[in-house]
Amino acid sequence: MGTGVRDPEENAFLRRRLARRFATYDTDGDGFVERADFEAAVARLGTAFGREPGCAALGRVRELSLGLWAHLVANADLDGDGRITEEEYATAFTAGALVTPASFDGAYRPFLDALMDVVDGDGDGRLTRDEQVRWTGALMGLPATDAREVFGRLDTDGDGLIGRDDLLESIRAYYFDDDPHGPGGWLLGPLDD
Numbered sequence: 001m002g003t004g005v006r007d008p009e010e011n012a013f014l015r016r017r018l019a020r021r022f023a024t025y026d027t028d029g030d031g032f033v034e035r036a037d038f039e040a041a042v043a044r045l046g047t048a049f050g051r052e053p054g055c056a057a058l059g060r061v062r063e064l065s066l067g068l069w070a071h072l073v074a075n076a077d078l079d080g081d082g083r084i085t086e087e088e089y090a091t092a093f094t095a096g097a098l099v100t101p102a103s104f105d106g107a108y109r110p111f112l113d114a115l116m117d118v119v120d121g122d123g124d125g126r127l128t129r130d131e132q133v134r135w136t137g138a139l140m141g142l143p144a145t146d147a148r149e150v151f152g153r154l155d156t157d158g159d160g161l162i163g164r165d166d167l168l169e170s171i172r173a174y175y176f177d178d179d180p181h182g183p184g185g186w187l188l189g190p191l192d193d
Contacts, residue, residue: 013180016191018093021174022086024140024188025072032083038069041139048138049118057117064111072098093175101176108171115139116164126161127151146189153186 076092119135136142173184
């Protein structure tokens, strides 16, 4: 795993991963990440799982999502216009301003725990293929075919379920492991060349 401070110009795989992650934040596809993208994504998640806007579990996801937005805009909005471009996002990430291997668990585990409270229907800490497809589609716009493929790659024991720790490890690998065949290499679907 890398250090978190890397030059995307020297690493085409990292560049493609950052571009893909940016696209999952930019839920309206206008080329900018804005607070409204986060608000709309949480609303879609609630709809996908039949959660009312006042639901406590969905409220926690909203709170953490807007906290992520505040962190992104504080660290990546280089021109101060209240929105983030792909270049600003990549620059901040590679400078270690957004997340590093050392800060990863503190930043991502609470969000994943809150997300699981919304999407894990039986509360067993594991997701079915349908739950994975619905949450990734609602929150990040991941196409269902890609989400099913991601699920198959994460379900390494073939039991039809993926656990929160497996999901957390694949997210960590997405950001910090430069192996395109590793657990994070396909986390958000195929990467554009």
